Amino acid sequence: MIGTASIYSLTEDGSRAETAAWANFSAAKDGPEFCGSWLAILCMQIERVGGALLLLGPDGDGSYVPAAVWPHASRDMRYLSGTAERALNERRGVVVAADGSPTLTRDQRAYIGYPIEVSGVLHGAVVLDLAPAPEADLQRALRLLHWGSAWLLDQFRRRALEDRDTRLSRQALAMDLVATAIQEQRFASSALAIVNELAGRLQCDRVSIGLEKSGSAEVCAISHTATFDPKMNLARLIGEAMDEVLDLDMAIVYPPPDDDEIGAIAHGELAQHFRNIAVCSVPLLEDGQAIGVLTLERGSGAVFDVETVVLLMTVGGLLGPILGLKRDNERGMLQRGSTTLRNGAMTVFGSGHPGAKLIALVVFAVLLLCSVVNWTYRVSAKTVVEGAVQRIIAAPYDGYILQSMVRAGDTVQKGQLLAQLDDRELKLEQARVDSEREQLLRKQRQALATKERATVTVLAAQIDQADAALALVADKLSRASLVAPFDGLIVAGDLSQLLGTPVEQGKTLFQIARLNTYRVILEVDERDIAEAALGQEGELTLSGTPNEHMDFTVQQITPVSTTLDGRNFFRVEARLKSPSERIRPGMEGVGKIVVGDRKLIWIWTHTLMDWLRLSAWKWAP
Numbered sequence: 283m284i285g286t287a288s289i290y291s292l293t294e295d296g297s298r299a300e301t302a303a304w305a306n307f308s309a310a311k312d313g314p315e316f317c318g319s320w321l322a323i324l325c326m327q328i329e330r331v332g333g334a335l336l337l338l339g340p341d342g343d344g345s346y347v348p349a350a351v352w353p354h355a356s357r358d359m360r361y362l363s364g365t366a367e368r369a370l371n372e373r374r375g376v377v378v379a380a381d382g383s384p385t386l387t388r389d390q391r392a393y394i395g396y397p398i399e400v401s402g403v404l405h406g407a408v409v410l411d412l413a414p415a416p417e418a419d420l421q422r423a424l425r426l427l428h429w430g431s432a433w434l435l436d437q438f439r440r441r442a443l444e445d446r447d448t449r450l451s452r453q454a455l456a457m458d459l460v461a462t463a464i465q466e467q468r469f470a471s472s473a474l475a476i477v478n479e480l481a482g483r484l485q486c487d488r489v490s491i492g493l494e495k496s497g498s499a500e501v502c503a504i505s506h507t508a509t510f511d512p513k514m515n516l517a518r519l520i521g522e523a524m525d526e527v528l529d530l531d532m533a534i535v536y537p538p539p540d541d542d543e544i545g546a547i548a549h550g551e552l553a554q555h556f557r558n559i560a561v562c563s564v565p566l567l568e569d570g571q572a573i574g575v576l577t578l579e580r581g582s583g584a585v586f587d588v589e590t591v592v593l594l595m596t597v598g599g600l601l602g603p604i605l606g607l608k609r610d611n612e613r614g615m616l617q618r619g620s621t622t623l624r625n626g627a628m629t630v631f632g633s634g635h636p637g638a639k640l641i642a643l644v645v646f647a648v649l650l651l652c653s654v655v656n657w658t659y660r661v662s663a664k665t666v667v668e669g670a671v672q673r674i675i676a677a678p679y680d681g682y683i684l685q686s687m688v689r690a691g692d693t694v695q696k697g698q699l700l701a702q703l704d705d706r707e708l709k710l711e712q713a714r715v716d717s718e719r720e721q722l723l724r725k726q727r728q729a730l731a732t733k734e735r736a737t738v739t740v741l742a743a744q745i746d747q748a749d750a751a752l753a754l755v756a757d758k759l760s761r762a763s764l765v766a767p768f769d770g771l772i773v774a775g776d777l778s779q780l781l782g783t784p785v786e787q788g789k790t791l792f793q794i795a796r797l798n799t800y801r802v803i804l805e806v807d808e809r810d811i812a813e814a815a816l817g818q819e820g821e822l823t824l825s826g827t828p829n830e831h832m833d834f835t836v837q838q839i840t841p842v843s844t845t846l847d848g849r850n851f852f853r854v855e856a857r858l859k860s861p862s863e864r865i866r867p868g869m870e871g872v873g874k875i876v877v878g879d880r881k882l883i884w885i886w887t888h889t890l891m892d893w894l895r896l897s898a899w900k901w902a903p
Contacts, residue, residue: 304319304323307319307320307323313349314349314350316437317336317338317349317350317434318350318352318355320336320350320430320433320434321334321336321350321351321352321408322352322353323430324408324426324427324430325352325353325410327426327430328410328412328422328423328426328427330412330413330415330419330423331352331410331411331412331413332391332411332412332413333351333352333353333357333359333362333410333411334350334351334352334353334359334408334409334410334411335348335350335351335352335359335362335366335408335409336348336349336350336351336406336407336408337349337366337370337406337407337408337409338398338405338406339405339406340404346366346370346406346407349406359409362393362395362409362411364378365378365393365394365395365409366395366407366409368395369395369396369397369407369409370397370404370406370407372397373397373399373404374397375394375395375396375397375424375427375428376394376395376396377392377393377394377420377424378392378393378394378395379391379392379393380392380393380411386420388414388415388416388417389414390414391411391412391413391414392412392414392415392420393409393410393411393412394409394410394412394420394423394424394427395407395408395409395410396408396409396424396427396428396431398431398434398435398438400435400438400439400442405434405438406434408427408431410423410427448589452589452593452596455483455593455597456593456596456597456600458479458483459476459479459480459597459600459601460600460601460604462475462476462479463475463476463601463604463605463608464604468608468612469502469605469608469609469611469612470502470503472604472605472608473491473502473503473605474503474505474508476491476503476601477489477490477491477503477504477505478505478506480505480576480578480597481505481506481578484578484590485580485584486505486578486579486580487559487579487580487581488504488505488506488578488579489504489505489576489577489578489579490503490504490505490520490524490576490577491503491566491574491575491576491577491605492520492521492524492574492575492577493566493573493574493605493609494528494572494573494574494575497528498521498525498528499521499524499525499527499528499574499575500512500521501517501520501521501524502574504516504517504520519548519551519552519555520552520577522548522551522552523548523549523551523552523561523563523575523577524563524574524575524577525548526546526547526548526549526563527563527564527565527572527575528565528572528575531565531572532565533562533563533564533565533591533594533595534546534549534561534562534563535560535561535562535585535586535591536549536550536552536553536560536561536562537553537560537585539588549561549563552579556579559579559580559581560579560580560581560584560585560586561577561578561579561580562577562578562586562590562591562594563575563576563577563578564576564591564594564595564597564598565598565602566598566601566602566605566606567598567599567602568602568603568606569603572602573602573605573606574602574605574606576594576597576598576601578594630642649883651882652881652882652883652886653881653882653883654881655881655882656879656880656881656882657879657880657881657882657885658876658878658879659813659876659877659878659879659880659884659885660820660821660874660875660876660877661806661810661813661814661874661875661877662872662873662874663804663805663806663807663810663851663854663872663873663874663875664804664805664851664870664872664873665802665803665804665805665822665824665870665871665872665873666802666803666805666868666869666870667800667801667802667803667824667865667866667867667868667869667870667871668795668800668801668802668803668867668868669770669771669773669795669796669799669800669801669867670795670796670799670800670801670857671768671770671795671796671799672773672793672794672795672796672867673767673768673770673793673794673795674790674792674793675700675764675767675775675790675791675792675793675794676787676788676789676790676791677703677785677786677787677788677789677791678703678758678761678762678787679703679758679761679787680784680785680786680787681703681704681705681707681708681762681784681785682703682704682782682783682784682785683701683702683703683704683777683780683781683782683783683785684701684702684703684704684705684781684782685701685702685781686700686701686702686776686777686778686780686781687699687700687701687702688700688701688772688775688792689772689775689776689777689778690772690773690774690775690776691771691772692771692772693769693770693771693772693797694766694769694770694771694772694794695766695769696766696767696768696769697765697766698765698766699763699764699765700764700765700766700772700791700792701764701777701791701792702762702763702764703762703763703764703785704762705758705759705762708755708758708759708762709759711755712752712755712756712759715748715751715752715755716748716752718748719745719748719749719752722741722744722745722748723745725737725741726738726741726742726745729741764791764792766794767794768794768796769796769797770794770795770796770797771794771795771796771797771866771867772792772793772794773793773794773795773867773868774790774792774793775790775791775792775793777791795867798861800858800861800865800867801837801855801856801857801858802822802834802855802856802857802858802873803853803854803855804853804854804855804856804873804875805844805846805851805852805853805854806851806852806854806875807849807850807851808843808849808850808851808852809889809892811839811851811852811854813875813877814836814839814852814854814875814877815836815839816836816837816838816839817835817836818835818836818875818876818877819833819834819835819836819875819876820833820834820835820836820856820873820874820875820876821833821834821873821874821876822834822858822871822872822873822874823871823872823873824865824869824870824871825869825870825871826864826866826869826871827862827864827865830862830864832858832859832860832861832862832865833858833859833860834856834857834858834859834873835856835857835859836854836855836856836875837855837856837857838854838855839852839853839854839855840852840853840854840855854875856873
């Protein structure tokens with residue numbers, strides 16, 4: 283509201299100028315008009331203003347440029363740049379003498395600078411050139427400048443809110459499109475839902491999606507069109523426009539904002555064919571590669587601005603992986619394999635990808651080298667070491683364990699006592715049979731005295747029976763002490779926890795193997811048994827001695843397979859040439875039988891090739 287004549291002392295011309303400025307300020311259509319009218323009103327309110335400059339920014343270079351100049355837009359205001367720079371640097375209102383003196387007197391012109399700052403962000407500065415005035419007038423000018431800057435602050439806040447709302451609406455559109463693409467199960471329905479959604483949200487006459495196939499774009503969906511003929515003129519023109527995007531690998535807008543029509547020939551033809559429509563095409567990206575194109579068309583006069591193009595490029599980056607995944611899921615195994623091979627060939631033989639080409643060259647060189655170089659082929663097998671001579675110490679009769687002197691792992695000498703069975707019952711049996719024999723002998727003597735021949739004969743037989751029983755008991759007593767049959771190692775048996783327990787006749791109590799005489803048992807897989815032969819040599823490494831390699835010679839191949847842990851293997855026996863002193867029966871490891879020289883590539887691939895041959899034979903008619 284304009285103040286009274288007593289306060290502002292306005293002339294009639296000044297009143298008309300201020301009224302016009304207020305009218306322009308109220309009906310400003312753009313930023314420059316708003317800034318110019320605001321600066322004019324500010325200068326008329328403050329009075330004594332000889333010139334004013336409004337700087338806004340920063341621009342792309344970080345500098346602030348003039349947004350409005352008063353009283354004339356053509357007036358050179360560069361002399362106020364120093365004051366503007368100081369206000370921007372200090373971020374506060376400054377008053378500077380026009381002649382640069384450190385103190386400002388009443389008869390000197392003054393430059394007043396004031397920064398425009400919103401939420402800690404500098405948007406520019408206002409600089410006024412004031413005629414000589416008292417200090418109170420300068421303070422009043424600063425206060426009016428401070429209050430007047432609220433209009434600019436409000437304008438900047440409004441723009442920030444509008445920009446935020448625009449970004450949120452774009453993000454909401456992108457998220458809605460992603461949700462639409464995910465909700466649909468099949469690729470065709472997903473693509474059609476996307477183009478229909480885009481056509482409605484962006485006010486487009488037609489939206490199309492095409493995917494790359496054999497180097498060119500194939501139109502897959504057109505908005506508001508359930509089915510279409512790919513050979514019709516419309517699909518052909520849209521496909522050619524999409525090909526331009528794939529060839530240039532960039533978004534294309536027609537008509538172009540900078541009047542640059544290079545590379546947009548097909549887009550121009552599409553636009554002219556449908557009466558000068560606006561066309562925008564952006565690539566659908568997956569892992570940085572264009573797998574398709576999104577093309578939008580609008581009626582005459584509705585061009586695609588920069589913000590819309592940026593939004594569409596974001597949408598293309600989000601929808602590319604989703605549509606690519608849906609398309610790949612609907613492909614058959616052969617199509618997927620051919621696509622993978624084609625992409626690999628393009629990577630190796632096409633332009634770019636120097637790292638992939640180097641890796642392919644190294645792999646080819648290695649394969650070529652393996653195809654010509656011979657190497658020793660060896661059959662690997664799980665190996666167990668056994669004693670060449672082993673004996674079982676079994677229970678000689680039914681009895682009880684009295685004591686045990688050794689257990690598995692102990693080294694024993696020939697004749698050494700291993701365990702003792704309880705012989706008390708045998709001794710009682712021996713005493714009983716001996717007593718019965720004495721009674722029989724007395725009866726025999728009495729029969730001889732009375733000359734009873736029949737009785738003598740019966741008693742003689744009973745005495746022989748008693749003698750046999752005594753001999754059996756004596757034999758069992760002699761075997762109650764279990765001794766080692768030779769020098770060796772106890773490989774099995776521990777009776778220390780079984781003292782006093784009964785044992786049955788024939789039960790294995792100990793297993794003894796001779797020292798320094800071993801045989802190697804190799805479990806050769808049935809797929810490799812054909813390569814094994816008598817007399818072949820090899821090497822053995824045990825888990826207990828991984829740093830030692832012992833040579834062996836194959837002596838026997840068992841012709842019967844054994845199944846263990848779901849695999850079939852043949853038992854191959856071998857003899858160690860020079861066994862290590864640390865070797866013991868029962869130790870396990872890995873043995874390798876030397877078969878002969880083979881090509882390296884055959885050594886590495888023969889198992890797979892044999893499996894493929896067997897599978898092919900299995901499924902062959």
